[in-house]
Amino acid sequence: MKNLSIGFNIVLAAAIGVLFYLHFSSSKKTTPAATGATKDVPGGNFKIAYFEIDSLENQFEHYKEIREALQLKEQASARQLNEMKNTFAQKYQEVQRNAQNMTQAELASKQQELQQLDRTFQSKEQMLNNEMQDESMRKLQDVQKKIKDFLEEYNRDKGYAFILSNQSNLLYYKDKAYDITEDVIKGLNAKYKKAK
Template sequence: MKNASLVLNVVLAIAVAVLYYLHFKDRPAEIQPVAAPAEAKGKEIVYVNVDSLLTKYDYFKDTQKVLESKRFQLENDLATKGRNLQNKVAFFQQRAQTMTMEQGRATEASLQKEQQDLLAYRERAAQNLAVEEQKKNQELYDQIYDYLKKVNAQNKYEFVLGYTKGGGILFADPSADATKKILDGLNKEYQAKQQPKK
């Protein structure tokens, strides 16, 4: 009896499966209409020509003048100190025959120390100038970044790229060039900071 019940259940399951197949096999699958995707809005990307920015931004030009002046003063100072040392060496060489051995050694040691001091001074001055230049470059970057951040509150640019010929960007569409607009704003802001406060 149990076997008959089991066989009957198997036959009924097969019959249901066949009926299910026959019923749905000829029906075309219902095609769900696909909703058209909403128009994707691209991210706003502009670029700034870095070469133009550096050559036309008044802050950068003023900073370069100051640094160039300091370099020139340092070179003149080093040249003057170097000539003084050369004159002392030449004077020592002329008077070396009239000096005692101890005086000669003492003068020679003094001149060597002066030469080492001059080299150390040149090294320190060059490092100080490099640190100042690095600080000015950081200030330049901060000013540009702060300005772009402030202006971007209105424009909502996703990216502002820095373009230089031969750089990482191979092509830049001129319609995305925001250099003049950003440069004008930066110069206007810089000039306002330079005017004496009343």
């Protein structure tokens, strides 16, 4: 779960950089917003808004579904690895119990079998971990893209120079007047329900 949050934070940081680049490299476009968001913030020449990433993670339906699916997959992988560990432990105990009655060749054969089971377990564990990381990253990138696309639509008539998440160590001060978390969650959930 910690890897999931770290991955999500990395993807969001990358999106912030892209938004920063896009804002300063293209001319300002003004078109009516398609989302119907209603948050009014104080005026000024340079506006920055933020959203609470924790609230988004807990209330964006698509993100919650992804998190639950990844948790189920992680649990299935853990069960599979535990079964392999139990098989190894049973074989090891069997060898320990019968070692006195075995010939040197039989004992060597059983030890090779145990080593092979251990190697199989380690490669399976590595494969499952890699699959989990790949799937987590793909799904988090999908969530990141949905957030980025929504924020581009949301900002068409808002005029924010930046929209940031409140990731740890990113914001040292925040004025609640610029908090657009509720709008972001409502808009993302509405788009997600339409897409479903």
